[in-house]
Amino acid sequence: MEKTSEQTETKKQPAKKEEVVIAIKGLKKAFDGKHVLNDINLELKRGENLVILGRSGTGKSVTIECIVGLIKQDKGSLKVFGDEVIDMNDKKLKELRMKIGFLFQSGALYDSMTVRENLEFPLTRILKMKDQQEIDKRVEDALDSVGLLDSVEKMPSDLSGGMRKRAGLARTLVINPEIMLYDEPTTGLDPITSKEISELILSIQKKNKTSSIIITHDMECARITADRILVMEDGEYIAEGSFDELHKSKNKTVCAYFNDIL
Ligand SMILES: Nc1ncnc2c1ncn2[C@@H]1O[C@H](COP(=O)(O)OP(=O)(O)OP(=O)(O)O)[C@@H](O)[C@H]1O
Numbered sequence: 224m225e226k227t228s229e230q231t232e233t234k235k236q237p238a239k240k241e242e243v244v245i246a247i248k249g250l251k252k253a254f255d256g257k258h259v260l261n262d263i264n265l266e267l268k269r270g271e272n273l274v275i276l277g278r279s280g281t282g283k284s285v286t287i288e289c290i291v292g293l294i295k296q297d298k299g300s301l302k303v304f305g306d307e308v309i310d311m312n313d314k315k316l317k318e319l320r321m322k323i324g325f326l327f328q329s330g331a332l333y334d335s336m337t338v339r340e341n342l343e344f345p346l347t348r349i350l351k352m353k354d355q356q357e358i359d360k361r362v363e364d365a366l367d368s369v370g371l372l373d374s375v376e377k378m379p380s381d382l383s384g385g386m387r388k389r390a391g392l393a394r395t396l397v398i399n400p401e402i403m404l405y406d407e408p409t410t411g412l413d414p415i416t417s418k419e420i421s422e423l424i425l426s427i428q429k430k431n432k433t434s435s436i437i438i439t440h441d442m443e444c445a446r447i448t449a450d451r452i453l454v455m456e457d458g459e460y461i462a463e464g465s466f467d468e469l470h471k472s473k474n475k476t477v478c479a480y481f482n483d484i485l
C-alpha cells in the first residue's frame with residue numbers, strides 16, 4: 224500500500240501507544256464465489272475519524288457490516304475492543320452493538336413513529352431503560368446536539384431529507400456509542416446540508432471523544448472530518464494518508480478523487 228505520510232516526527236520521546244479499538248487483519252469475503260474483500264487490513268485508533276473512500280461496489284458497506292457482526296468474513300481476523308467478532312455469541316454481539324452506533328446508508332427511521340419515539344426505541348428496547356425522566360433527557364440531549372429539538376414531536380414524513388439524516392444521527396447517538404460507523408452520511412443531500420452533517424460528525428468526535436469510520440464519496444465531507452483516509456480498490460486498501468497528503472499523491476486512483484479539488 225502506498226504510504227504518503229511524511230516521516231517528519233522527531234525522536235525526542237517515544238510516541239505514546241495509541242489504543243486500537245478496531246483491528247482488522249487479512250479480511251476476506253466472497254459472495255457466490257465473487258471476491259468482494261480480498262485483503263482488508265485496518266486499525267481504528269481511539270478518538271480518531273477514519274475516512275474510507277472507494278468506488279461503488281468495492282465492499283465498503285460489507286466491511287462495516289462485518290464489524291457489527293451482520294456479515295461473517297470467510298477468512299481473517301476482525302477484533303473490536305480486543306475481541307474477535309466472529310467468535311461472539313448473540314449476547315456478546317448485543318453488548319457490542321450497544322457500544323457501536325451504526326448510521327446505515329439508508330438512514331431509515333420508523334415512519335409510523337414520531338421523532339421522539341424513534342429515539343426512545345433504542346433506549347427502551349436495547350438498553351432496557353425504564354426511567355422516563357432519564358429517557359426524556361437522553362432523547363432531548365441527542366436531538367439538541369443535532370439541532371432538532373424543535374422537531375421532537377414530528378413524524379419523519381414531515382422532515383426534510385437533511386433533517387431525517389440528522390434525526391437518524393440522533394437516534395444513533397442516543398445510546399452514547401464509543402464507536403460510530405457512518406455509511407455515506409451525506410449522500411443525497413445538498414452541499415450546504417452535507418457540510419452541516421460533516422461538521423456535526425466532527426463536533427461529535429470532539430465532544431464525545433468517539434472513534435469513527437466514515438464511508439463517503441463526498442470529498443468535502445472527507446476534508447472536514449478525516450484525521451486519516453484509506454482508499455479502497457478491488458477489495459483492498461491501496462493508499463493511506465491525511466487529506467493533504469493524499470491530495471499530493473501521484474497514484475491514478477487516488478488522483479481521481481481529488482481531481483476537482485483545488
Ligand atoms: N448480503 C449480500 N449478499 C450477496 N452479495 C452482497 C451482499 N452484500 C453485499 N454484496 C455484494 O458485495 C459487493 C460490495 O457491496 P457493498 O455494499 O459493500 O459496496 P459499497 O462499496 O458499499 O458500494 P456503494 O458505494 O455503492 O455503497 C457488491 O457487489 C454487492 O452486490
Ligand SMILES: [Mg+2]
Pocket residue numbers: 283284285328406
Ligand atoms: Mg455502501
